[in-house]
Amino acid sequence: MATILVVDDELGIRGLLSEILSDEGHTVDLAENAAEARAARERLKPDLVLLDIWMPDVDGISLLKEWGAAGLLTMPVIMMSGHGTIDTAVEATKYGASAFLEKPITLQKLLRAVEQALVRPAPRLAPVPALSAPLNGQAPGAVRSDPIPLPGDPLPPAGSLGASLPAPLLGPQPEQSFDLDRPLREARDAFEKSYFEFHLAKENGSMTRVAEKTGLERTHLYRKLKQLGVDLARSKRAGL
Structure with a gap:
């Protein structure tokens, strides 16, 4: 960034x-x-x-x-x-x-x-040197047997995260149960908040990608998150 x-x-x-x-x-x-x-x-x-x-x-x-x-x-x-x-x-x-x-x-x-x-302009950051040290104790280019992804690795297929990553690396999981013994508006808001927090974590806090995934115009999405009390800063950190 x-x-x-x-x-x-x-x-x-x-x-x-x-x-x-x-x-x-x-x-x-x-x-x-x-x-x-x-x-x-x-x-x-x-x-x-x-x-x-x-x-x-x-x-x-x-x-x-x-x-x-x-x-x-x-x-x-x-x-x-x-x-x-x-x-x-x-x-x-x-x-x-x-x-x-x-x-x-x-x-x-x-x-x-x-x-x-x-x-458009030439990159201003110093170039990243070629890897000369082992990653996770293995030589560069070697196929790793450990399940912990390194920066730049593609994400595993959906549904395989729980099987391949240790619990601390899983990040926030979508809430699966809701208290239905309350007014419809409150129950709906609770579901929507959990829904948007899940997608924010999944998309690393990118409002543009969440808007595309949820089918909402970005300005409307931002107002919706504010209305639901979604902590955008926390969602970004959770998605990292």
Whole structure:
């Protein structure tokens, strides 16, 4: 996952973008003006910047030009504006922006632009060295007889987890019984909460994949989880 800096003078937009991107597993830092953006960029060395064009002190295009002239555009920058034109988008691209998003920004466009911006530039992380040490006491490339999966291993087929993994690694299991001696609304809410917690754990807390699996639009899903009192942070940890 990436470190993303969101620069916007509107508190509501900063909060909304932060929630969405955090739900996708990214680390998000916020700035409300150019001065804070400069300091955050120097401190964090973000993998991506979402930069609003219209800000009260220094506008986003001017900040983009400043970073480009100083050789500081080491990360992709996505420009955002609620009053943008084609000329504005062309100018932003000319000075180094990787994409332009018009407000109000839809979830699909935001996530698609972020995904494309993060994979387009050359990777900034150090390459992973070839394995030279044994894994779980076996030589690299050897077929392991132990049932404990390593990072990057494919998941076992559904239904085989209980037989192949020790209990501490199984993670949360879906609740199988419910107290039916209560009002229908309460019983339904209990079932729905267990249902969504199961899918959040299964999908490692990714709201996008849970929305696809459950057939709900992502904004509706988020409101539903809040209504049911589902702890999104806990669900992410449980799914790891």
